[in-house]
Amino acid sequence: MLATTFNRASEAFRNVVSNKRLGFRYLGFAAGSLMVLYMLYSITLGPTDVLSIPREVFKSSTPPAVWEMRAEEVKQAFLHAYHGYEKYAAPHDELLPMSAGLIDNFNGWGVSIYDSLDTMLLMDLEDEFKRALPMIERTNFTAATPEYVPFFETTIRYLGGLLSGYAMSGEKLLLNQAEDLSAALAGAFDTASGLPLFSVSTAAQRGKGSEIAALAEIASCQLEYAYLAKLTGNKDYFDSAYTIIRALENADLSKTGGMLPTKWNVTSGQPWNNMIQVSVGAAADSAHEYLLKQYLMEARHDKASLELYLRTTNYVITNLLYLSPSRHLLYVTDLHSSSLKPSRIFEHLSCFFPGLLALGAQQLPLDRLSDLGISASALVSGLPPDVKQKYYTLLTKYNLRDLHLWAAEGLAQSCWLMYADQKSGLGPDEVVMDIAPRAGSEVYQDPTDGREGDYGAGTWFEALEKWRKSGAKGAPPGTADRPPVTYDENEQRNGPRPGHSRDYATRRSGYLLRPETLESLYLMWRTTGDERWRERSWAIFQSIERELKTTTGYTIAKVVYNDPITLGNSMPSYFLAETLKYLYLSFKNEDLVPLNKWVFNTEAHPFEVFNWTTAERKKFGLS
Numbered sequence: 167m168l169a170t171t172f173n174r175a176s177e178a179f180r181n182v183v184s185n186k187r188l189g190f191r192y193l194g195f196a197a198g199s200l201m202v203l204y205m206l207y208s209i210t211l212g213p214t215d216v217l218s219i220p221r222e223v224f225k226s227s228t229p230p231a232v233w234e235m236r237a238e239e240v241k242q243a244f245l246h247a248y249h250g251y252e253k254y255a256a257p258h259d260e261l262l263p264m265s266a267g268l269i270d271n272f273n274g275w276g277v278s279i280y281d282s283l284d285t286m287l288l289m290d291l292e293d294e295f296k297r298a299l300p301m302i303e304r305t306n307f308t309a310a311t312p313e314y315v316p317f318f319e320t321t322i323r324y325l326g327g328l329l330s331g332y333a334m335s336g337e338k339l340l341l342n343q344a345e346d347l348s349a350a351l352a353g354a355f356d357t358a359s360g361l362p363l364f365s366v367s368t369a370a371q372r373g374k375g376s377e378i379a380a381l382a383e384i385a386s387c388q389l390e391y392a393y394l395a396k397l398t399g400n401k402d403y404f405d406s407a408y409t410i411i412r413a414l415e416n417a418d419l420s421k422t423g424g425m426l427p428t429k430w431n432v433t434s435g436q437p438w439n440n441m442i443q444v445s446v447g448a449a450a451d452s453a454h455e456y457l458l459k460q461y462l463m464e465a466r467h468d469k470a471s472l473e474l475y476l477r478t479t480n481y482v483i484t485n486l487l488y489l490s491p492s493r494h495l496l497y498v499t500d501l502h503s504s505s506l507k508p509s510r511i512f513e514h515l516s517c518f519f520p521g522l523l524a525l526g527a528q529q530l531p532l533d534r535l536s537d538l539g540i541s542a543s544a545l546v547s548g549l550p551p552d553v554k555q556k557y558y559t560l561l562t563k564y565n566l567r568d569l570h571l572w573a574a575e576g577l578a579q580s581c582w583l584m585y586a587d588q589k590s591g592l593g594p595d596e597v598v599m600d601i602a603p604r605a606g607s608e609v610y611q612d613p614t615d616g617r618e619g620d621y622g623a624g625t626w627f628e629a630l631e632k633w634r635k636s637g638a639k640g641a642p643p644g645t646a647d648r649p650p651v652t653y654d655e656n657e658q659r660n661g662p663r664p665g666h667s668r669d670y671a672t673r674r675s676g677y678l679l680r681p682e683t684l685e686s687l688y689l690m691w692r693t694t695g696d697e698r699w700r701e702r703s704w705a706i707f708q709s710i711e712r713e714l715k716t717t718t719g720y721t722i723a724k725v726v727y728n729d730p731i732t733l734g735n736s737m738p739s740y741f742l743a744e745t746l747k748y749l750y751l752s753f754k755n756e757d758l759v760p761l762n763k764w765v766f767n768t769e770a771h772p773f774e775v776f777n778w779t780t781a782e783r784k785k786f787g788l789s
């Protein structure tokens with residue numbers, strides 16, 4: 167708006183100068199006003215070459231009633247899966263759908279029941295919910311077997327399920343069990359730093375695990391424990407959550423340019439820098455998610471979490487995003503060892519990241535960070551000068567909200583194409599992107615960009631800089647719609663015909679019923695209103711129905727590109743907690759879980775946004 171005011175002022179200035187009837191008095195006045203306006207403009211917005219590109223929002227022709235029918239189909243899918251679990255596997259952990267068998271792979275307390283509670287509540291499945299309660303009541307979290315339980319998985323699935331089940335139903339049993347469970351898990355925090363150990367004996371309340379631990383496993387319980395503190399008033403839970411937040415805040419991140427590395431020492435509470443890896447995929451993913459979500463869940467109270475979120479997302483945008491050589495697919499990868507070289511592996515697990523960026527771009531005033539008392543210099547303090555320079559360039563040349571959204575759009579599209587490229591319509595778990603175009607392949611011409619730059623093997627941000635400096639014409643690199651590239655049988659076996667490369671090779675060929683892509687497609691649709699994302703979710707759901715439905719439930723695929731695909735024998739509990747929930751929410755017209763009122767934990771269990779009261783602040787020692 168100020169930019170428009172500025173343009174109008176310059177126009178007025180030009181008119182004044184050209185109007186011969188006006189004397190110098192007026193000219194002086196106009197020039198003075200212009201100076202003041204310009205100063206105001208530069209202070210508020212910074213440099214004048216900030217890029218901002220208007221975006222188009224696609225509306226699909228699918229009528230609302232059809233979306234409701236699609237949501238109903240997902241509900242039926244959930245019922246089919248859950249009834250199969252009840253019939254063949256309850257109260258054990260998970261169903262083995264190909265053999266009508268069962269498995270106890272997550273403590274043997276019936277993880278599928280806990281993970282399903284809030285999905286049932288959202289889908290109005292009262293009978294299933296009522297049948298689940300007695301099974302939950304019977305769980306004894308401190309029984310002698312299993313001897314040790316994994317802290318991270320137990321927290322996100324069991325504790326998360328109990329807490330959101332309570333938040334959505336008010337059923338006191340669920341809160342009581344949540345308290346019992348967290349008391350049983352207390353031994354996990356028995357480290358010098360307060361960062362949790364990998365596993366814990368709930369009977370002996372004793373933690374166990376290596377001193378060197380994965381980021382995701384030490385920093386993905388803060389939402390659950392802060393929420394529990396809010397519900398119970400118990401300071402121990404609050405301390406558990408905040409010890410982790412403060413450790414991340416005070417860690418020395420100079421070796422990784424402000425980014426949280428994947429390995430940490432739980433004794434010192436510092437990053438383990440012997441073999442550095444930075445990533446938003448396996449071993450790191452949910453820790454990044456929780457930075458933004460902590461800030462949102464506590465009604466934007468904890469500025470440190472927000473600063474860390476901004477710092478790490480800016481790091482990812484400038485360092486971990488790349489374009490594939492021919493199709494210019496935008497992807498996120500990880501960097502290894504002291505040279506911090508990209509592995510070019512693109513994981514399904516990383517596909518939560520575009521949704522996170524979209525959520526942040528919707529919920530935060532990214533282009534007016536000064537409103538939150540955050541400056542560019544605060545985000546780079548303590549970092550080496552070359553890194554500072556990079557951040558400075560990033561933060562001032564671009565509208566930060568646009569930048570996050572472009573990254574979200576490009577990544578969400580690549581995540582979707584991993585599915586759409588396969589005949590089965592199901593995406594593999596990991597691919598490795600090509601560095602250079604394959605021999606014989608022609609340069610892919612993007613139909614909507616209308617132009618194709620030579621972006622080389624550098625980062626996306628470098629390509630973006632080239633695009634900006636050459637006039638920023640067309641869509642930013644990697645963001646425009648691209649068509650799928652499906653291989654025929656011969657290409658699948660012997661490699662693509664010339665000019666038909668997908669730009670990647672499959673590294674892990676299974677689709678494990680994972681939610682990340684569907685989670686991002688849901689968030690992209692809800693936060694931008696663009697229905698392309700919703701239609702893509704529908705296409706994936708149809709593939710799941712066609713390829714993975716069994717007589718007892720749904721199963722994973724071992725190889726997504728075989729024709730017919732090769733099936734595995736597993737129905738993970740996150741399929742009930744996350745995959746089907748995000749699908750259902752994508753097709754319901756009503757916004758059942760408004761993103762300004764609820765925050766999803768990393769297992770898609772929604773917690774309600776809350777404020778700390780004055781009494782709680784005093785009790786917990788919050789400023």
Ligand code: DMJ
Nearest residue numbers: 452680681682740768769
């Ligand atoms: C889920 O259990 C959680 O989303 C976790 O954070 C990582 N991914 C799995 C499912 O893929």
